[in-house]
Amino acid sequence: MSMLAIGWIGVGSLFGLLALRMSIGIALMIVSFVGISAMLNMTAAFGIVSALPFSFIGDWSLTAIPMFLLMGFIAANTGLTTGAFDLLKLLLARVPGGLASASVGACGLFAAASGSSIATTAAMSRIAVPEMLRAKYHPSLATGVVAASGTLGSLIPPSILMVLYGIFTEQSIGQLFIAGVVPGVISALIYMGMITVRCALKPDLAPRSAEVFDTRRFFNLLWSVWPFPVLIMGVLGGIFGGFFTPTEAGGMGATLAILIAILRRSLTWDAMRSAIRQTVVATSSIFFLSIGAIMFTRFMGLSGVPRSLTDAMLSVSDNKIVIILMVAALFVILGMVIDSIGLMLLTLPILLPVLEAADINLIWFGIIAIKLLEIGLVTPPVGLNLYVLHSALSGRVKLGDIISGTTWFIAMDLLTLILLIAFPALSLFLPALMAG
Amino acid sequence: MDRAFRKLTHGLMLVGGLGIIVMMINITLDVVLKVFWNAPIQGTVEISSYYYMVAIVMLPMALVEYDDEQISVDLLFNHFPAWLKRTSLLITFIATAGILSVMTWRTGLDAVRAFKVGEVVMGSREIIVWPARCMLPLGFGLAAVAAVLRAVMLLQGKPVTKLHETDSAA
Amino acid sequence: DNYNANHFFAERHSMVRGPYVEFAKKVAEETNGEINFTVFSAGSLLPPASSLQGVRDGVAQVTYHAGTYTPSELPIDNLIGNMAFYNTDPLVMAFASTEFGLTNPAQLAEWKANGVIYGGGYSTSQYFMQCNTPIRTLEDIKGKRLRMAGGAWSRFAEYVGAVPVSMPSSEMYTGLDAGSLDCAVAAADALDSFSLKDVVTDMNTLAIGNYYAGFEWGYNVAFWQSISPENRRVLFNEMAYYLAQHRIEFDKDVAKAVTSAQENGMTVVDPDESLKNALAEFVVADEATLIATAKERGIEDPEAILTSFKAIVDKWDGLLANVDTTDVDALAQLARSEIYDRIDETTYGVY
Ligand code: NA
Numbered sequence: 008m009s010m011l012a013i014g015w016i017g018v019g020s021l022f023g024l025l026a027l028r029m030s031i032g033i034a035l036m037i038v039s040f041v042g043i044s045a046m047l048n049m050t051a052a053f054g055i056v057s058a059l060p061f062s063f064i065g066d067w068s069l070t071a072i073p074m075f076l077l078m079g080f081i082a083a084n085t086g087l088t089t090g091a092f093d094l095l096k097l098l099l100a101r102v103p104g105g106l107a108s109a110s111v112g113a114c115g116l117f118a119a120a121s122g123s124s125i126a127t128t129a130a131m132s133r134i135a136v137p138e139m140l141r142a143k144y145h146p147s148l149a150t151g152v153v154a155a156s157g158t159l160g161s162l163i164p165p166s167i168l169m170v171l172y173g174i175f176t177e178q179s180i181g182q183l184f185i186a187g188v189v190p191g192v193i194s195a196l197i198y199m200g201m202i203t204v205r206c207a208l209k210p211d212l213a214p215r216s217a218e219v220f221d222t223r224r225f226f227n228l229l230w231s232v233w234p235f236p237v238l239i240m241g242v243l244g245g246i247f248g249g250f251f252t253p254t255e256a257g258g259m260g261a262t263l264a265i266l267i268a269i270l271r272r273s274l275t276w277d278a279m280r281s282a283i284r285q286t287v288v289a290t291s292s293i294f295f296l297s298i299g300a301i302m303f304t305r306f307m308g309l310s311g312v313p314r315s316l317t318d319a320m321l322s323v324s325d326n327k328i329v330i331i332l333m334v335a336a337l338f339v340i341l342g343m344v345i346d347s348i349g350l351m352l353l354t355l356p357i358l359l360p361v362l363e364a365a366d367i368n369l370i371w372f373g374i375i376a377i378k379l380l381e382i383g384l385v386t387p388p389v390g391l392n393l394y395v396l397h398s399a400l401s402g403r404v405k406l407g408d409i410i411s412g413t414t415w416f417i418a419m420d421l422l423t424l425i426l427l428i429a430f431p432a433l434s435l436f437l438p439a440l441m442a443g
Numbered sequence: 444m445d446r447a448f449r450k451l452t453h454g455l456m457l458v459g460g461l462g463i464i465v466m467m468i469n470i471t472l473d474v475v476l477k478v479f480w481n482a483p484i485q486g487t488v489e490i491s492s493y494y495y496m497v498a499i500v501m502l503p504m505a506l507v508e509y510d511d512e513q514i515s516v517d518l519l520f521n522h523f524p525a526w527l528k529r530t531s532l533l534i535t536f537i538a539t540a541g542i543l544s545v546m547t548w549r550t551g552l553d554a555v556r557a558f559k560v561g562e563v564v565m566g567s568r569e570i571i572v573w574p575a576r577c578m579l580p581l582g583f584g585l586a587a588v589a590a591v592l593r594a595v596m597l598l599q600g601k602p603v604t605k606l607h608e609t610d611s612a613a
Numbered sequence: 614d615n616y617n618a619n620h621f622f623a624e625r626h627s628m629v630r631g632p633y634v635e636f637a638k639k640v641a642e643e644t645n646g647e648i649n650f651t652v653f654s655a656g657s658l659l660p661p662a663s664s665l666q667g668v669r670d671g672v673a674q675v676t677y678h679a680g681t682y683t684p685s686e687l688p689i690d691n692l693i694g695n696m697a698f699y700n701t702d703p704l705v706m707a708f709a710s711t712e713f714g715l716t717n718p719a720q721l722a723e724w725k726a727n728g729v730i731y732g733g734g735y736s737t738s739q740y741f742m743q744c745n746t747p748i749r750t751l752e753d754i755k756g757k758r759l760r761m762a763g764g765a766w767s768r769f770a771e772y773v774g775a776v777p778v779s780m781p782s783s784e785m786y787t788g789l790d791a792g793s794l795d796c797a798v799a800a801a802d803a804l805d806s807f808s809l810k811d812v813v814t815d816m817n818t819l820a821i822g823n824y825y826a827g828f829e830w831g832y833n834v835a836f837w838q839s840i841s842p843e844n845r846r847v848l849f850n851e852m853a854y855y856l857a858q859h860r861i862e863f864d865k866d867v868a869k870a871v872t873s874a875q876e877n878g879m880t881v882v883d884p885d886e887s888l889k890n891a892l893a894e895f896v897v898a899d900e901a902t903l904i905a906t907a908k909e910r911g912i913e914d915p916e917a918i919l920t921s922f923k924a925i926v927d928k929w930d931g932l933l934a935n936v937d938t939t940d941v942d943a944l945a946q947l948a949r950s951e952i953y954d955r956i957d958e959t960t961y962g963v964y
């Protein structure tokens with residue numbers, strides 16, 4: 008049997024195993040191990056088991072994930088952000104789905120400090136979602152909005168994914184960063200627009216607050232609002248002031264959350280213990296799944312599935328727009344089962360010569376590619392943002408609800424993509440302006 | 444058996460929890476010392492990556508498996524008839540124990556090899572990492588045991604998932 | 614047959630595009646398709662720290678490996694890899710480390726013990742300080758946060774009173790931009806390949822060594838022994854060519870990156886006497902550390918290994934003084950006549 012055939016059988020078997028309610032991490036590991044054994048030999052399959060888990064867990068930049076999760080759990084368990092959301096509820100009482108739109112904004116703000124979508128989701132999920140659930144928002148809206156807005160982490164600079172794309176394609180990282188600003192803002196605005204329209208049409212998604220605006224209550228709340236801005240601004244300011252790196256920001260954010268909770272006298276032993284327990288369980292289950300995901304990416308790479316699919320789709324036409332649309336389809340399909348960095352590394356060597364032959368601007372393409380790779384973060388079965396959110400909420404919201412909640416946002420992403428493809432200037436005019 | 448195993452996995456989870464707090468303190472101190480006194484804690488990056496993170500991920504793994512906290516999709520499963528649910532779960536537990544045994548075996552060999560050569564990593568300081576390697580077979584191995592115990596519980600008709608529907612079916 | 618080739622640099626880097634991408638094409642032609650390498654770049658097959666293990670286990674049949682990732686497995690390679698300041702001419706170090714790796718009996722035993730067949734070495738271009746603040750003198754460097762490659766480089770930073778910082782290369786850009794980092798110490802092609810030219814304002818040309826630890830090509834034992842001696846000779850010839858070619862390309866990329874950064878306003882300064890003297894003092898002082906570390910790791914006579922390596926370095930320093938160092942074919946010819954032609958393809962690595 009050819010390696011390619013084994014690769015496709017592997018993809019099929021993965022979905023079969025998942026249907027049995029096998030844990031996603033285990034299913035990915037089994038398919039990869041058996042698949043690599045069949046393609047090469049048992050020694051090579053053992054070699055993958057040997058090489059990947061330790062070096063994957065031992066990646067410094069991933070420390071930000073448990074640290075931001077801890078920050079979120081502490082903030083949530085000590086009611087740190089309740090004041091801010093109560094104020095928002097009061098101010099946005101007349102705006103349909105106001106808290107969801109505010110969450111998009113908060114994610115966007117956090118994305119300006121964090122280089123990673125998963126870290127952004129980890130930080131915001133526990134802060135924003137419980138507040139929306141408390142306001143009786145539909146669980147799929149409350150979770151979908153954060154899973155999707157978390158992906159702004161890679162589109163709004165700084166962005167680890169853009170750095171890697173820049174290195175790989177020899178494009179200026181600075182130009183890519185600037186090029187991501189407008190598309191990031193557009194994505195956020197489109198999300199907010201969709202939320203407002205949907206909630207206006209279907210009010211039970213996000214019940215209107217019955218509260219009447221009351222000046223005294225407003226000033227009372229204003230006093231309790233400070234922890235949230237202090238926390239976010241502390242993290243943002245520390246990074247932009249050069250005091251710490253986006254990775255170190257995780258640890259600093261968690262410490263800051265504890266300090267604020269102590270100042271507010273809301274840090275109890277119980278809150279702390281459950282925050283730690285929740286963080287540990289969430290981290291362990293997310294990393295376990297990720298180990299499976301990176302093994303599966305290797306299996307896919309060795310089988311040649313991404314290569315052959317890319318070749319097949321690119322041979323259709325050499326028209327610019329057709330090529331971009333083919334890449335979009337390719338990334339959405341492969342993005343379901345391959346992690347975003349792996350997908351980029353496996354397909355770019357084949358894509359680059361074609362893009363260059365078609366004279367496609369690589370900064371523009373980079374922004375489109377990153378937007379597409381981000382969609383992969385919210386599509387199952389390998390969609391880490393979904394699982395970060397699921398774990399951060401300790402299973403309070405069903406995975407099915409989270410997945411269905413993101414579908415509306417993915418639809419909006421496709422709309423954003425159409426705009427980005429139709430109007431390259433949206434990505435390119437800022438970099439051109441900066442270059443003088 | 445159940446209680447002893449739960450105690451063990453719970454204890455390891457607590458060690459993982461300790462790892463998370465120590466990592467936070469270490470990173471914070473490193474930043475503060477660096478910013479104010481230009482005196483970072485050398486080795487913070489390596490110790491965080493190879494010790495704290497490995498502890499946080501690996502040590503709670505058995506508890507995560509035992510308590511059905513691994514991430515899975517139950518969209519189709521919920522519509523299965525009871526016998527099929529039980530069969531699926533049994534296959535899942537056996538396969539889980541199987542692949543985790545493979546992981547345990549191989550990462551165990553790696554730990555032995557790392558111990559023999561006295562494995563270190565080179566950051567701004569040289570850091571010994573072979574002890575961290577031992578946490579992988581420990582975590583994977585106990586998670587494999589957890590999967591076997593769940594299979595036994597399933598056969599005894601005890602609840603093995605957090606889903607109520609399944610509990611009554613099993 | 615199809616085989617896997619692994620490198621953790623990006624595909625367009627001078628150490629991948631010639632020595633892996635073009636190399637794979639040429640090897641396929643010259644062996645009539647008997648050896649067909651699929652190139653996996655940027656760590657898409659194996660993580661950097663695991664490439665040695667991966668090639669031993671046959672995940673890849675040929676790989677690049679940065680030796681400092683595995684100090685305990687490769688103590689001899691690390692001993693010579695950390696001698697980065699003895700001679701800072703990258704061309705000399707690339708050729709000398711290749712000859713040493715292919716011929717020194719202790720080093721050959723070390724490769725064998727790790728289940729890899731050494732094919733050939735490499736060297737990066739010189740490491741320079743690329744900073745967001747002017748560094749001219751020893752006084753300027755004190756207290757600055759420098760991103761270092763570890764090992765001897767970190768010891769040098771501490772020796773001159775700077776603060777060595779570990780961070781992944783993907784964070785260099787944002788670190789220099791936001792100011793959590795003052796200098797990145799790397800080959801200057803990083804100005805382009807990591808876009809550092811957007812955030813670096815000053816570069817000091819103090820030659821802080823270059824990186825050549827490990828190997829550019831290390832082969833899986835079973836693979837090496839399964840191919841015909843004729844095909845091994847093809848590999849030898851192509852490695853000789855790309856050993857020379859990658860050096861010239863690497864330097865070209867550096868020159869291009871520096872020129873375009875200067876057009877962008879970056880200042881290039883030469884080190885003053887205080888910096889040069891500090892480096893010279895460090896090099897002398899550090900040799901004792903190298904020897905002590907090597908002994909701790911069980912090398913019986915590190916002094917003898919250093920002496921033999923220095924002899925090879927000095928020999929290449931002389932040989933390369935007499936050739937046109939911009940002529941790939943002339944350099945490749947020298948690599949063949951002085952190194953690869955003297956190795957017997959019927960016996961090398963066959964055990
Ligand atoms: Na960002």
Ligand code: NA
Nearest residue numbers: 342343383389
């Ligand atoms: Na996905």
